[in-house]
Amino acid sequence: GAMAAEKLAGYRDRIRRELDQVVDFWLKHSHDKLYSGFFTCLDQDGKVYDELKYVWLQGRQVWMYCRLYRTMERFHRDEILEAAKSGGEFLRRFAWTPSAGSPGKCAFCLTREGQPVKVQRTIFSECFYVMAMDELARVTGDHDMQVKFTSVIEVLSTLTVSVLPFRVLQTSERVLQVHAESVMDQLVRWVRVDPAGLGRPQLPGSPPVNSLAEPMMLLCLVEQLAEGRTDVTDKYREVGSWCVQQILQHVQRDGTAILESVSKEGKELPGCQGRLQNPGHALEAGWFLLQYAVQHGDEELQRTAVDKFMKIPFQTGWDQEHGGILYFLDVDGHCPTQLEWSMKLWWPHCEALVAFLMAYSQSREPALLDLFSQVYDYTFSHFPDTEHGEWFGYLSRQGSVELDFKGGPFKGFFHVPRCLYMCERLLDGLLEASCDA
Amino acid sequence: GAMAAEKLAGYRDRIRRELDQVVDFWLKHSHDKLYSGFFTCLDQDGKVYDELKYVWLQGRQVWMYCRLYRTMERFHRDEILEAAKSGGEFLRRFAWTPSAGSPGKCAFCLTREGQPVKVQRTIFSECFYVMAMDELARVTGDHDMQVKFTSVIEVLSTLTVSVLPFRVLQTSERVLQVHAESVMDQLVRWVRVDPAGLGRPQLPGSPPVNSLAEPMMLLCLVEQLAEGRTDVTDKYREVGSWCVQQILQHVQRDGTAILESVSKEGKELPGCQGRLQNPGHALEAGWFLLQYAVQHGDEELQRTAVDKFMKIPFQTGWDQEHGGILYFLDVDGHCPTQLEWSMKLWWPHCEALVAFLMAYSQSREPALLDLFSQVYDYTFSHFPDTEHGEWFGYLSRQGSVELDFKGGPFKGFFHVPRCLYMCERLLDGLLEASCDA
Structure with a gap:
């Protein structure tokens, strides 16, 4: 009733204000006006403390700017489009x-000028590159942009002949989209067919692993590329369904636990690696799955997403003593070997907020709104910096700020604004529905 | 006077008891009687929670057992020799x-049975391998051992032709020593001539770095290989002196700071990497340098070791609020990006104890004994586990145990017993001298 609506409106208004502030923080502090690209190592008050440019975070910031520009009227501003381009x-x-x-x-990391510093032997830099390029393709129809990008593609094609499955393209309006898809196709081959191109040696003591991050990222990309495009939806239908199956393999111990890494056959792995739980990551997988299930009208998957990938990781990961979601846990109760296991990171809280609010929007089960509220209360009383804006990223188990920067090698313009953006839209939807009622 | 001697005797007795207990813990819990080698992932009470065998820790445990067997009468026991072999x-x-x-x-890590799981693109697995083999060479004169090792070398030679600069060896008593030296020569080539064999791609944004760990490890190996051998001392004289120069390049900011990474030319590097300080590591470099300086009668280097590599890192790294030595710091006071920067790890405290006691033994400067006492008090009131023996490794900034295992991927039978062993010997020396006085 009115009480619930008032509560939801309170959340929505706070989240909306917070999103505005966070966008302003990054617009103001992160742009490199000399070499373009984004600084992400930003001190508590926004000062750049390292000029390295992390490719994950470059891609994520492009994606987020474009998504805000494309889907939220108040962010449909030239300043944001230009930064993204x-x-x-x-x-x-x-x-x-x-x-x-x-x-x-x-590369994983570049100098300010764009020289490669480090290359990871994983798929993730390329994943965030695809997200960026696809979303950019959706907001840029202008001829200038196309010409620029086409010339870049030509340069790359010359440099790297067969480096990537670049199709030689004439200037066309689908140039970016086609490019994004060609990288996507390479990613699918690395994950499903042959990882040799990633550069990791195959060692006899280390058989290939189904690591939760890989099918999650590919599923996220399938959703990204397919949105509103029938042909692309068809093209990646089987990949999407394979990703879902791979994610479901992480439900282990008779359905009582989500494990971060399992064998390619979906069996538990030995030792610490096999027992590792990352509750925030499972919660993120939960809302990816729920979104997919709703789109495909798959009610069983919808229940699995909520019961297995949201409720279980939350029960496991919530710190009963100090509040907040722990970073890592061992399913048998051993101490994880990750030094940071007991810290409270911003992003698992972001993922939990999206997960529970999305689940509540679908089912209207009050318990799910209660879980959202529980996470909301911890999050908004611990992470936002009331002095300089934006959020702290790393708290001790007890909840004090341990690392006081706003951006770093793994914290950029992504989890906080994506969470606020998704929650604002979900709350708008709920409030609209409650007005209609 | 008598007061000081009493204090020193108190330290010595506690340290001696502690060393006995730590040796017993690893003898009891870490041996794999089925496949040989050592388990290092040991729970609080010694139970194995992961069977992976970390090569750094295998090498270090072999070294430590041999060193104790060779130099301390109460550890000259078959049980220890057999475990090392x-x-x-x-x-x-x-x-x-x-x-x-x-x-x-x-490899960096092996399965219980010995299959390679992970290979790092650094020199350190090989370094600890050399330490192990050289110390093993010093304690095994028996024919049985020689025959076993020779056959292993033959197998390896067949497998890998020119993989390593294995000289084809007849059974001789120097087989292990020669093997250790041949790996050492490869290490020196990797660090000084051509790192290509390590497998790291050279990237234009990432010029080669002088990382404190590399010259420190090589210096440690020079000392290890040269002990008591005139020919080997001559062979590695120039390498040792080069290592010292490389270590001294880390004194930066007009002599006011030790930085963990500098350029190959000894200049400060940009960004977080350039500003990083690891006080425990600098303290370890300090006692390596001091030992070298004393052997070479180099009084200037002796002063540098104490003033720059001990006093400065301790001033920088000691946590005025909660006590203990912080793990990482940024020389300009920014927050380090390492999530664990503010934790108190066992090994920097081990290195500080050795450093200050060695420095005091040389100079008898009372301030250095005070520093030892300060570290001793924190260490012995926080790290030892009075319930199950051995030491905890990882405390929060406030000093509570955050990871409760006794051994893990980076904590084995090394820093604790090496520290106790070195301190016991130093204290024996001091007490003997005070009796003579």
């Missing part, structure tokens, strides 16, 4: 490092 | 992974 160009010019081996890899 | 054989059979690229690399 400039970041996209930086990525297209500098992210690829052909020297790291055929068929080329995106 | 069996660990050494495990290493010799399984550590090398030719498939990781020519000229072969030691």
Whole structure:
């Protein structure tokens, strides 16, 4: 009734204000006006303390700017579009490092000027690159942008012949989308067919693993690329369904636990690796699955997403003593070997907020709103910096700020604004529905 | 006077008891009687919680057992020698992974049975391998051992032709020593001539770095290999002196700070990497340098070791509020990006104890004994587990136990017993001298 609506409106208004403030913080402090791209190592008050440019975070910031520009009227501003385009160009010019081996890899980290510093032997730089390029394709129809990007593609094609499955393209309005899809196709091959191109040696003591992050990221990309496009939806239908199956393999111990890594056959792995739980990550998988299930009208998957990937990780991960979600746990109760296991990180809380609010929006089960409220109370009383804006990222188990920067090698313009954006839209939907009622 | 001697005797007795207890803990819990080698992932009470065998820790345990066997009468026991030999054989059979690229690399981590799980693109597995093999060479003169090792070398030679600069050896009593030296020579080439064999791609944004750990480890190996051997001392004289120069390059900011990474030319590097301080590591470098300086009668280096590599890191790293030595710091006072920067780890405290006691033994400067006492009080009131023996490794900034295991991927039978062993000997020396006085 009115009480519930008032509560939801309170959440929505706070979240809306917070999103405005967070966007302003990054617009003001993170843009490199000299070389383009984004600084992400930002002190408590926004000062740059390191000029390295982390490719994950470059891609995520381009994606987030474009998504806000495309879907929220108050962010449909030239300033935001221009920042996204400039970041996209930086990525297209500098992210690829052909020297790291055929068929080329995106670097993990670049100098301010764009020289590669480090290349990871994983798929994630490329994943965030695809997210960025696809969302950029959706907001740029202008001829200028196309011409710029086409020339970049030509340069890359010359440099790297067969580095990537670049189709030689004429200037067309689908140039970015086609490029994003070609990288996506490479990612699918790395994960499903042959990981050799990633550069990790295959060692007899280390058989291939189904790591929760990989099918999650690919599923996220399928959703990204397919949105509103029938042909692309068809093209990636089977990949999407494979990703869901791979994610479901992480439900273990007779359905009582989500484990972060399992064998390719879906069996529990030995030792610490096999017993590791990352509740925030499972919760993120939960809302990815729920979104997919709703789109496909799959009610069983909807229940699994909520019961297995939201309720269980929350029960496991919530710190009964100090509140907040623990970073890592061992399913048998051993102490994890990760030094940071007991810290409270911002992003698992972001994922939990999205997960429980999305689940509540679907089912209207009051217990799910209570879980959202519980996470909301901890999150908004611990993470936002009331002095300089934006959120702290890393708290001790007891809830004190342990690392006071706003951005770092793994914290950029992504989890906080994505959470606030998703929650604002979900709350708008709920409030609209309650007005209609 | 008598007061001081009494204090020193108190330290010595406690340290001696502690060393006995720590040795017993690892003898009892860490031996794999089925496949040989050592389990290092040991719970609070010694139970194995993961069967992976970390090569650094295998090598360190072999070294430590041999050193205790060789130099301390109460540890000159068959049980200890046999454990060291069996660990050494495990290493010799399984550590090398030719498939990781020519000229072969030691794995970082093996399965219980000895299959390679992970190979790092650094020098450290090989360094601890050399330490182990050299110390093993010093304690095994028996024919049985020689025959076993020779056959292993033959197998390896067949497998890997030119993988390592194995000289084809007849059974001789110097077989292990020669092997250790040949790996050492490869290490020196990797660090000084060509790192390509380590497998890290050279990237234009990431010029080669002088990382404190590399010259420290090589200096430690020079001391290890040269002990009591005139020819080897001559062979590695220039390498040792080069290591010292490389370590001294880390004195920066007009002599007011030790930085963990500098350029190959000894200049400060940009960003977080350039500003990083690891006080425990600098303190360890301090006693390596002091030991070297004393051996070479270099009084200037002796002063530098104490003033720059001990007093400065301690002033920087000691937590005025909660006590104990912080793990990482930024020289300009920014927050480090390492999530664990504010934790109190056992090993920096071990290194500080050795450093200050060694420095005091040399100079008899009372302030250095005070520093030892300050670290001793924190260490012995926080790290030892009075219930199950051995030491906790990882405390929060406030000093509570955050990870309760006794051994893990980076904590084995090394820093604690090496510290106790060195301190016991130093205290014996001091007490003997005070009796003579």
